[in-house]
Amino acid sequence: MTTKAILDDLREWTGPDLRIMEVCGTHTAAIMQSGLRSLLPTGITLISGPGCPVCITPAAYVDKAVELAMRPNYRLYAFGDMLKVKGTDKSLSDAKADGGHVRFVYSPLDLLGFAEKEPQFTHVFAAVGFETTAPIYGMLVKKAYEKGLPNLEILTALRTILPALELILESGDPIDAFLAPGHVSAIIGSAGYSDLAQRYQRPFSVAGFSPEHILYAIWQLAHAVRNGRHDVCNLYPGVVHQEGNLKALALLDDVFESGPSAWRGIGILPGSGLFLRNKYAAFDAGSHGLDADPPPNPACRCTDVILGRIHPTACPLFGTICTPGCAQGPCMVSAEGACGIWHRFRGE
Amino acid sequence: MCVAVPGKILHIEGDVATVDFQGNRVRVSLGLVDADIGDHVLVHAGCAIEVMRKEQADELNDLLAELEEMLAPERAALADREARS
Numbered sequence: 213m214t215t216k217a218i219l220d221d222l223r224e225w226t227g228p229d230l231r232i233m234e235v236c237g238t239h240t241a242a243i244m245q246s247g248l249r250s251l252l253p254t255g256i257t258l259i260s261g262p263g264c265p266v267c268i269t270p271a272a273y274v275d276k277a278v279e280l281a282m283r284p285n286y287r288l289y290a291f292g293d294m295l296k297v298k299g300t301d302k303s304l305s306d307a308k309a310d311g312g313h314v315r316f317v318y319s320p321l322d323l324l325g326f327a328e329k330e331p332q333f334t335h336v337f338a339a340v341g342f343e344t345t346a347p348i349y350g351m352l353v354k355k356a357y358e359k360g361l362p363n364l365e366i367l368t369a370l371r372t373i374l375p376a377l378e379l380i381l382e383s384g385d386p387i388d389a390f391l392a393p394g395h396v397s398a399i400i401g402s403a404g405y406s407d408l409a410q411r412y413q414r415p416f417s418v419a420g421f422s423p424e425h426i427l428y429a430i431w432q433l434a435h436a437v438r439n440g441r442h443d444v445c446n447l448y449p450g451v452v453h454q455e456g457n458l459k460a461l462a463l464l465d466d467v468f469e470s471g472p473s474a475w476r477g478i479g480i481l482p483g484s485g486l487f488l489r490n491k492y493a494a495f496d497a498g499s500h501g502l503d504a505d506p507p508p509n510p511a512c513r514c515t516d517v518i519l520g521r522i523h524p525t526a527c528p529l530f531g532t533i534c535t536p537g538c539a540q541g542p543c544m545v546s547a548e549g550a551c552g553i554w555h556r557f558r559g560e
Numbered sequence: 561m562c563v564a565v566p567g568k569i570l571h572i573e574g575d576v577a578t579v580d581f582q583g584n585r586v587r588v589s590l591g592l593v594d595a596d597i598g599d600h601v602l603v604h605a606g607c608a609i610e611v612m613r614k615e616q617a618d619e620l621n622d623l624l625a626e627l628e629e630m631l632a633p634e635r636a637a638l639a640d641r642e643a644r645s
Contacts, residue, residue: 236562238561238562238563318606320605320606322606341562342562344561344564345561348592351589393562396562459591
């Protein structure tokens with residue numbers, strides 16, 4: 213089957229109207245960049261999902277990170293996309309401008325060297341992310357434990373994607389099929405979605421990030437729905453295995469335990485957070501209970517965007533008072549938030 | 561945030577590899593994978609999260625061929641329905 217044949221087949225789509233959710237922000241960006249939406253028939257709609265960890269991190273977490281950054285004997289590190297997200301008042305960028313110690317690094321593992329080199333400071337990584345990134349924080353903590361480093365900590369806002377997908381399926385919003393997040397799947401495996409696929413009778417497709425991969429997945433999902441199939445199809449077999457990355461999963465299980473956690477704009481989801489186990493509690497910078505969010509602009513519709521109920525352009529604030537330079541809601545802040553991406557590419 | 565980039569392992573020392581990303585050489589942790597020199601790995605935040613297997617990547621083509629076969633009866637049924645209407 214060639215890409216042209218798939219496009220021809222989709223162009224003549226006579227099946228039911230479909231809403232397919234692309235869960236991952238990186239997929240959303242790839243879809244926008246490639247102009248893929250314009251190639252799809254009117255009956256097939258792509259909906260952006262909750263797959264941006266920065267967007268769903270509560271304000272209370274950012275507040276805590278800002279507070280740590282302002283302590284004179286602390287050094288706070290984060291990935292670049294966390295720096296601009298505002299807490300109740302301030303972002304980490306603001307904290308830096310106010311004299312706080314905030315540094316952007318390429319890898320959390322860099323902190324092992326920093327902690328050894330500057331023992332007079334406590335070095336904290338703002339550990340935000342999904343299953344893709346969580347094992348790397350696990351490795352950091354495990355190595356710090358083995359080295360007996362007393363001055364390395366992580367502030368966790370780690371979330372697992374399956375409880376959010378279950379919420380979307382439970383909320384009765386009509387999502388017919390899911391384009392599963394590719395790199396989360398590299399860790400949890402394509403089998404991770406089997407239970408949801410069976411219980412809610414929805415097909416899942418695991419795909420890479422090239423436009424061809426995404427197109428194949430959409431085509432496969434469309435036919436799966438039409439034929440009443442609700443299995444998990446792995447179209448990324450060079451990277452994703454059915455059982456996932458067993459080393460990474462064992463490490464996650466060793467270092468973290470799951471618990472209830474808050475998603476900005478959604479609320480608390482049971483079992484959706486990863487927290488350090490008791491054995492590693494000394495490496496926790498105070499990650500529990502960081503659930504609170506200030507009331508958003510009442511017109512902000514980030515919750516509906518995250519849950520796939522509306523496209524970003526349906527929000528009255530989108531592109532008017534809410535822009536990447538002056539974001540009203542979390543989906544506009546991050547480079548991988550649905551609103552931020554749509555704004556960058558000016559929608560459909 | 562979950563962006564990951566493929567690169568090729570040039571050199572390994574302990575559990576750290578030197579990985580080539582189209583000419584850029586970067587140190588990458590191999591703590592989450594079993595990989596050898598010459599392997600392609602998918603790297604996220606300074607860490608290889610999976611080894612990319614060429615033969616498995618080729619499976620995609622086999623999979624698509626399989627899907628095409630699975631769809632053949634559906635197409636025939638559609639063509640049949642159209643012919644009758």
